[in-house]
Amino acid sequence: MNINTLDLNLLRVFIAMYKERNVSKAAGSIGLTQPAMSNALLRLRRTCNDELFVRTNLGMNPTALAEQLSGPVREAFDLLSNALEAPFGFDPTSSSRSFRLLMSDVGESIVLPQLVDTVMKLAPDVCIEAIQIPHDLYASTLEAGAADLAIGNLPFLKSGFFQQRLFDDEYCCIARKKHKKITDKLTVQDYVQLEHLRVSSGNAESVVDSEIARRRLRRKIAVVVNHYHTAAEVVATTDLVAIVPRNFVADPGKLRVLPLPFEIAHAKVRQFWHKKVNHDPANRWLRQTIAGLRWKNDLHETAECSVA
16 A cells, blocks of 8 residues: 555544444544445545455444554544644544543543543544553553543652542442341451452552551452452452442442441542643643543542642
8 A cells, every 4th residue: 555645534434434333324423425435435445455344244344454454543543633633722522533541440430431421422523442551551651642641549650740630539348238247337357357359450459458467467368350340240249358449339239338447548539641742732621521520429529639
């Protein structure tokens, strides 16, 4: 393929088809008629010498080449869109930009539903993509522009980054509602005698270990999982207990939620962004949109958001 002969409008066609998996819906999403969309798709196939999207019972599914191209094409289109939008500000009502957010499963369960609902109303063509990667890659990913924001309790993001407080969240203990060894209040002795599920990505686990060790006690870790939502599912059907942020169980369902029998620091959930995008209009709009959301169990609802 010769990039010099590529019609850049075909990038919009490719992105729309990859997202909608339907010619009519893709055409409507970018303001084309169905015949015009079909013609553009034919040109795109000839340019790439590949079908790109093949008809199945589930819609127009991407080929292996289309899957391979999807990431680079979307990144290239976003870079071009950002460059053109920056001098004139950001118009959410007309933008088709994709925003990538580094989020844990807690961030996805607490922040993402409200954010998506708001964005769909304010910016119908904007795409929100939640990404999970190891914490040690957060700084380099944000600096490289491969993600727009990181959301969570992330004290390791310091030099070169701005941050804004979203909410504080306390940690609590969860157990199944019919757990026979748990009363309405846990003592430290009760707590350490239970069998525990540990969340390897949880920020509170090492703090709890230190607090228990300070009292010369130990707890039995029976199961280790990566994510809070997995922890909740396992705890709901066993006699294990786990530590989770309170906002994560805003709707307990089959779970009992109890205070921990000792004090530990609350999770300080913030949004972080690299200094190079601090004045980017699109990034600023996204940050302001997130900052305007409201959280059910915010411990300091009247506190002002701080930027450091």
